[in-house]
Amino acid sequence: MPVFANSAVMEAMFGEVWKKMVHETDFGPRLKENNITLQFIIEDPDVVMYVDENGPVFGDQAKAQTPVVTLKMSGDSVHQFWLNRLNVPKALALRQIKAKGPVGKVLQILPLLKPGKALYPDYCTRYGLPTT
């Protein structure tokens, strides 16, 4: 059974996570400084989210954007990724994550997302998602 019950749960939770990251951590300024915009294409549940220094958008609005980096993965992989439990080289090699965009920018995403990964377990608790 997927970690995220449906798209609405994922969008609600990540809406909060991204907003906090963009507006209350150095994530937003760093995205801008590094000229990075991000799109996540998630399967099971199907969610598309896009984030830049202004914050996140979802669904059709996200699909309409042209991101610098696109990451495609399953909902469960997203969860493991944000809990810092996904071995990224392994996930890429085994195609659990697919990335499109300059490799140099893709490599920068890991450190950029660090503030969000620190926040993520708290949001899991709030939304009733497992953290173990």
Add this chain to the structure above:
Amino acid sequence: MQYFDINMGLSREDILIRDTAREFAQKVMRPISRELDTMSAEAAVADGSPFWDFLAKAYELDFHTILLPEYYGGQGLSPLQVHLVFEEFGWASFGLAVQLAVVCFPFYLACMTGDEDLIDLFVKPFCQCRDGSIRGCWGITEPDHGSDVIAVGEDYFGSDKMRGNVQARPEGDEWVIDGQKSAWVSGGTIATHTLLHCQIDATKGFAGNGICIMPLDIKGVCKGKPLEKIGQRDLNQGEIYFSGARIPKSWMMCDPEFYVPFLDMILASANLCMASWSTGLARAAFEEALTYSKQRVQGGRPLAKHYAMKQRLFDLFARTESARAISRAAINLNLNLSPPHVEYSLWAKTQCTELAFRNTHDAIQIWGGNGLTKEYVLEKLFRDARATLIEDGNNETLARHGGHIIGETYPRKALDF
């Protein structure tokens, strides 16, 4: 010599980066590479060798961090910019171009892990290094195996009969490494760190390998003598020996669970570099032929005015443009896609090295006897080009691997994102 770029969309930044690389290639790399070419392999890396001036200048200009992300202090160049720079380096010296890329290999792979300890310990100091004192190498090639280590599509690759020359065994919180890498490790005898491929589970043959990052100043590591060879004599190569060398478990960045596809990712990157440098080498041969054919008078007119020579010059031009088109297309695809489509890197490497080799061969034919003498750079270009047909996977092995991928996965579907 300048070349006309058929890409009309180069930005000012692209051009500035290319021109900076070109100036370094012309003023530093080419003259030093010619000097190193005449020296013994040992003398070429001895104290006082111009090799160290080359390295120090390259680091000072940040050319060692071309492939690393800006976040850690790398240059974070776009795929096209990487190609523009690598073409200039390949024009100047294939061997020194390889040297300057392998220094970053262990650190490039460490970036992929996102492991903060590895990044603080290895990546950041490398990016901050400005004097060439931190140097990586790619420890993959083995004395008993040659192309075996990349023959992923062959049944013997995963056979327990494939016993690697370097073994890693777990002991407590550490890996213990024993064995030997071959004399073909680029940068091997001067490296301070290696990206080491080692066998962890011998029952799986080379599919049981792992990849770790390892400083080479630890107990149980020693180096062989620099290798003497016919081409790329300016590229240091040599053995590394391991005898009970110990590293923390966390430095093993890849284990047998994903070694095979990860090896393909590494191979795809390395082959893109080979293709880009080959474009520069093909161009260097074309330029030598063009210049000479305008100066050299035979039968009362410059060579370039002879009917047969016009055709030859066009072939040299066409091969150079083909190499650039192929390598740029492949780098644009596979440095924008993770995991990459490996067959396109294999295509670029095999084709571009062949095109460069044919250009150096034909340029010598145009130069006649002068092309065979040590007085001119052309014979060095030819020797360097010959090595590329074997280097980083001989072209036959790479073609076989490409055929395996095509047989297993084609028709390839369009990207779904």
